[in-house]
Amino acid sequence: MAPEPEYLLVTEYFHPDTASTGQLMTDLAVGLNDRGLDMTVYTGQPNYHSGDNERQPKRSLHEGVLVRRIGAPQFRQASILRRLVNWTLFTVWMTALLLFERVERERRVVFVTCPPFMPVAMWFVCTVRGWEYTYIAYDLYPDEPAALGYFRKGGALDRIWGALDRRALLGAEHVVALGPVMKQRISAKGGPSFDADKIHVIHNWEDEEFITPMAKSDNWFSKEHGLEDQFTVLYSGNIAEFHDLETLVRAAAELEGENVQFLIIGEGDNKRRIVELAEEQGLRGDSVRFLPYQPWDDLPYSLTSADVSVVAVKEGFEGIVVSSKLYTAMASGQPVLTIAKANDDEARIVDRFDAGVQVEQGSVEEAAAAIKRYERNPELVDRHGANAREAFEENFVKDASIDRYHEMLAGPDRKTVKA
Incomplete structure (x- = not known):
């Protein structure tokens, strides 16, 4: 044999x-x-x-x-x-x-x-x-x-x-x-x-036992970084050239003065450009904050520290890349704001499971409106977040x-x- x-x-x-x-x-x-x-x-x-x-x-x-x-x-x-x-x-x-x-x-x-x-x-x-x-x-x-x-x-x-x-x-x-x-x-x-x-x-x-939904009031990372009382939009991961964070930062400028905090965690080739854009808009350190990659043991807390998670794909990359951040965002039990074409793999999943909102790259006003709608509608946040976690547990x-x-x-x- x-x-x-x-x-x-x-x-x-x-x-x-x-x-x-x-x-x-x-x-x-x-x-x-x-x-x-x-x-x-x-x-x-x-x-x-x-x-x-x-x-x-x-x-x-x-x-x-x-x-x-x-x-x-x-x-x-x-x-x-x-x-x-x-x-x-x-x-x-x-x-x-x-x-x-x-x-x-x-x-x-x-x-x-x-x-x-x-x-x-x-x-x-x-x-x-x-x-x-x-x-x-x-x-x-x-x-x-x-x-x-x-x-x-x-x-x-x-x-x-x-x-x-x-x-x-x-x-x-x-x-x-x-x-x-x-x-x-x-x-x-x-x-x-x-x-x-x-x-x-x-x-x-994603490992469903490693990343689990957590209330901000129970999350030391949210408390340590002052996120507990502010509506928080999170992007966490590689900041590469094929991730459209420009739309996210420009949406932050539209929402300046609102009770909305944008937190971008990670490193990558495009981070300098995104930081410079936030500075040009007068947002860095105020509406938009940046943190480096977090230690592995802290990820269950940093990834669940916000109210909405962001997945962003640059225009023209449909099917060339599929962001693994999507599965982590869904595991966290947060709505997923997907900056991508409607026919992209990430957007299709979010739409199929009613787990968030999709906006096209460059649609700054639409992205800002979606975030503002979430900030003013906690029931929608809860529903989309629960749908995301349920879909994750059943499929990913x-x-x-x-x-x-x-x-x-x-x-x-x-x-x-x-x-």
Whole structure:
């Protein structure tokens, strides 16, 4: 009888990195291992700007999962240049390691699109070695950098990278999309010969026991930051170029003088621009406050410290990214103000479950009106918040998503085993 295959999860981020990708991939590896798959994680050293950068051993166990870390140096992600260096080192090192490593049994590779070059690299490795692989699309490349203007859409780099990524999609055993709109984009990218039936829509998740609704009167974070008696609108997470926080800050200017506080927690490439915009509007430190990433143990309190949570996606990124903040916001039991197109994956979920309000990017007056309506209607806040938590518990909890990964990878006839 042939030995069970080894499932190899390749991800730049893994525990103790606090990047959302690292948290999700840690949950996935541990969850699949608990369900009976033999999981090994290949990753790098912690380098996310919000995480613990203490160097980790090259081999370790995390909740029963073997973790192997490459020896290449990884720099703290303080700039796009440092990220490019990290991405290149990680991809080249991982490619060489997997190409030449001795393997004694069947190996199946699972990778996430982080770093951006990983799909092409893993397609090459798995093609050479004859391994089956699963492509998890967290962000679509080269779509994202082209949409951000780093190179011309339709130019030489876009066409070459796109053609190689198409090969990676065509060769995959399974492809995971984070929502129906992303699935449509992937299917179009794959071209006429691509089998769209191998795309599995599996949403990201939050741990329903880690984030639970909490009244501001019971929340030390709300009290410590003076949020208890002010209606508070919260954005917490990465402040990237594809997150439209400009609309949120301009809405704050419309509401100046109202009993509304805007709290933006996090770091990222676009934070300086958002801070400058708040300063230009004369709002920083008054209507709009900024805090850095909060310690992991404080997240159950910081994420539930407000009255409304915000998910914001820049125009043109429909299906290119799906914000994992959506699931955290819903877990917190707060209404979700979604700044996105109505047909975006995030907006569709909020609308389907009556869990908040959607406004389009740049619709400043509409965003301000929605916030003002919430501030003056506590019953609406309670209803949308309760709907958000109920929808989360029924659709986006950790075990449900990991069960779907397990069924996809192991097959529907293999019984799920939980430790």
